[in-house]
Amino acid sequence: MKAQGLVQEAYACYLEAIRIDPHFAIAWSNLAGLFMEVGDLNKAMQYYKEAVKLKPSFADAHLNQGNVYKAMGMLQEA
Numbered sequence: 001m002k003a004q005g006l007v008q009e010a011y012a013c014y015l016e017a018i019r020i021d022p023h024f025a026i027a028w029s030n031l032a033g034l035f036m037e038v039g040d041l042n043k044a045m046q047y048y049k050e051a052v053k054l055k056p057s058f059a060d061a062h063l064n065q066g067n068v069y070k071a072m073g074m075l076q077e078a
Contacts, residue, residue, distance in 0.1 A: 025061065029058065031047045032051065
């Protein structure tokens with residue numbers, strides 16, 4: 001229960017950061033990471049793609065996007 005509360009609090013914080021600055025690639029990537037943690041791979045991919053679109057040189061977002069593809073069984077894309 002406590003861990004779930006922390007996830008929800010982090011989710012709210014990342015959404016607020018994105019609301020303030022929609023071009024904040026790190027917030028998009030961190031939001032994606034939350035969805036990866038809870039197993040929502042489609043949302044994770046959506047948000048990692050946004051992070052990469054906003055900051056193409058963001059190596060961590062590229063790496064994590066590859067990890068999502070791998071988790072989805074899409075090894076060619078990874």
